Amino acid sequence: MLFELKSVFLNDGETKKCSYGLELADLEIDGIFPFVSPVTVTAEASNRASLVTLTLRCQYSFIRPCDRCGTPVQDVEEKCFTHPLVQELVDERNDDYIETPDFILELDEIVISDLILNYSQKFLCREDCKGLCPKCGKNLNDGMCDCNRTQTDARLEILRQFMENE
Numbered sequence: 095m096l097f098e099l100k101s102v103f104l105n106d107g108e109t110k111k112c113s114y115g116l117e118l119a120d121l122e123i124d125g126i127f128p129f130v131s132p133v134t135v136t137a138e139a140s141n142r143a144s145l146v147t148l149t150l151r152c153q154y155s156f157i158r159p160c161d162r163c164g165t166p167v168q169d170v171e172e173k174c175f176t177h178p179l180v181q182e183l184v185d186e187r188n189d190d191y192i193e194t195p196d197f198i199l200e201l202d203e204i205v206i207s208d209l210i211l212n213y214s215q216k217f218l219c220r221e222d223c224k225g226l227c228p229k230c231g232k233n234l235n236d237g238m239c240d241c242n243r244t245q246t247d248a249r250l251e252i253l254r255q256f257m258e259n260e
Contacts (some may be wrong), residue, residue, distance in 0.1 A: 095135070100197035101148055102139045103181060110141040115206055118154075123213055128156040130168065135205055139179065146179040148192065152205060161217050162225035163233050175208045 095114050095210070102108045115132035133154040140147055152175070158170040175177040182247045192204065224234035 095137075095201045097199045097201050098197060099139050099146070099179070099194060099199060100184075101196075102141050103179075103197055106144060108143055109138060111136070111138045112201075113137070114201075116202060117211075118206070123210065126158055128155050128158045129154055131155045133205065133237065136155055136203065137201055140225070148177045148179050148199070148204075148260070150175040150201070150205060150208065152209060154209075155232075160216055160219035162223045163219060163235055165219045165233065165235075167217075167219045173209070173212060175204075175212075177204065178224070196238055 095112070095116070097110075097112060099110065102110050108236070111144055113134070113136045116135050117132045119127060119131040121127065121129060127244055130240075130247050131154065133152050136151040138149045140149075152174065153170065153172045153186050155168065159166050177192050178190065182195050183191060183193050183195070219235075226233055227239045229241040230239050232241075
């Protein structure tokens, strides 16, 4: 989506808005395709005292497995991102500003990178998720299994065998 910002850059106090849907069903993150519906993007650019700021509000539905038990969980999330815009950068090493030399901004690239950079690294179906039994694989959120939970340090296994033989 191209966002034309010439009037915002040239007029102090000017604000411009746009809304659109961004389809990300084919975007793979960590081996899964979490976006189950288009991301609703609302973009607003405003010029306050010659400082142009872009505010992005993104709302989307996602489905992804819990990192402990693997249960698929579907939810809706809303994120807000803010970026200062400049017509041209004085210092090329400054990543804090987005350059718009022709007053046109490609919003899709910014939205995608914001969503990926702010994507949760750890996702749980619930805060107290117990995960899976390491022996039988049963989901411990559904109840305990009959596996023996006593764990022996592998380095001491030879000692256990020695004690059993005597």
